[in-house]
Amino acid sequence: KQWTADDFLVGREIGRGNFGYVYLAREKASGYIVALKVMYKSEILKDHNERQIRREVEIQSSLKHENILRLYGYFHDETRFILILEYAPGGELYQQLQKQKRFMESVASKYARQLTHALIYLHSKRVIHRDIKPENLMIGLNDDLKIGDFGWSVKTDTFDTRRSTFCGTLDYLPPEMIQGLNHDTKADVWALGVLLFEMLTGKPPFEDSRDEEEVCQRIKEADIKYPPNLSRQARDLLEQLLQKRAVDRISLQEVLKHPFITRWLHVEATKEKAAKEVKAK
Numbered sequence: 001k002q003w004t005a006d007d008f009l010v011g012r013e014i015g016r017g018n019f020g021y022v023y024l025a026r027e028k029a030s031g032y033i034v035a036l037k038v039m040y041k042s043e044i045l046k047d048h049n050e051r052q053i054r055r056e057v058e059i060q061s062s063l064k065h066e067n068i069l070r071l072y073g074y075f076h077d078e079t080r081f082i083l084i085l086e087y088a089p090g091g092e093l094y095q096q097l098q099k100q101k102r103f104m105e106s107v108a109s110k111y112a113r114q115l116t117h118a119l120i121y122l123h124s125k126r127v128i129h130r131d132i133k134p135e136n137l138m139i140g141l142n143d144d145l146k147i148g149d150f151g152w153s154v155k156t157d158t159f160d161t162r163r164s165t166f167c168g169t170l171d172y173l174p175p176e177m178i179q180g181l182n183h184d185t186k187a188d189v190w191a192l193g194v195l196l197f198e199m200l201t202g203k204p205p206f207e208d209s210r211d212e213e214e215v216c217q218r219i220k221e222a223d224i225k226y227p228p229n230l231s232r233q234a235r236d237l238l239e240q241l242l243q244k245r246a247v248d249r250i251s252l253q254e255v256l257k258h259p260f261i262t263r264w265l266h267v268e269a270t271k272e273k274a275a276k277e278v279k280a281k
């Protein structure tokens with residue numbers, strides 16, 4: 001199907017991503033609500049980003065998973081390149097975390113489980129995300145976590161020399177990437193640990209460092225101080241995720257069997273059953 005701007009009623013601005021703006025929109029024929037990401041070709045061509053955009057479109061179009069934000073399609077006109085993305089009613093996980101300071105263990109456990117399922121799926125498609133952080137995660141219907149951005153993901157078969165520098169926080173980089181060593185899917189396992197730490201405590205593990213130099217030093221040593229109010233299961237899973245050596249980190253399959261994840265599963269099941277009963281009435 002060839003999409004054009006006329007297929008959509010465009011609403012308010014809902015986000016400001018790299019290269020452009022994101023708008024709420026309704027696809028006229030189906031009434032479907034989507035997020036339209038509008039990027040200006042002048043912006044994209046300026047920094048020779050078309051290759052990265054093409055790679056990201058290629059990666060995200062091929063992914064179909066309930067915890068990964070869908071890219072339904074794209075189109076362009078003379079000045080703009082527009083993406084038709086899944087609309088996430090809950091917005092960015094980052095905003096929810098800021099508002100609530102930190103999540104209850106049951107909520108953090110659910111998001112960690114959903115992210116683990118998404119990462120297992122990504123790795124099965126030979127994609128390493130490499131940039132898991134609250135800003136790139138969205139909250140969908142039924143309060144489900146969705147990975148929203150693939151700016152730094154790579155297909156593992158293509159060797160990726162890190163020409164472009166990282167912008168933003170170092171907090172989520174694993175020791176091996178800090179040292180410029182080669183990295184694998186275990187980099188995403190480390191980032192899952194950092195995210196879980198931040199969801200449970202409200203802060204990333206190295207935030208209280210004096211400067212970036214100290215952040216890098218503490219990441220290399222996996223020097224993490226765990227606050228006292230974490231449950232034994234939460235602390236145990238964090239320690240297994242945030243292992244300095246990638247080979248020592250727990251696998252994503254084992255994460256799904258960890259008590260911190262399984263202990264809340266019955267809560268989810270009960271809630272879903274109750275929700276179904278309400279709908280049935």
Ligand SMILES: O=C(Cc1cc(-c2ccc3c(-c4nc5ccccc5[nH]4)n[nH]c3c2)n[nH]1)Nc1cccc(F)c1
Nearest residue numbers: 014015017022035053056057086087088089091148149
């Ligand atoms: O840029 C993205 C990812 C992306 C997704 C989004 C995005 C931003 C916001 C939303 C939202 C959303 N829902 C909200 C609810 C309340 C408040 C704000 C909200 N934003 N839903 N879906 C979104 C999607 N921005 N950027 N992908 C991409 C794919 C291919 C090529 C490329 F250059 C980029």
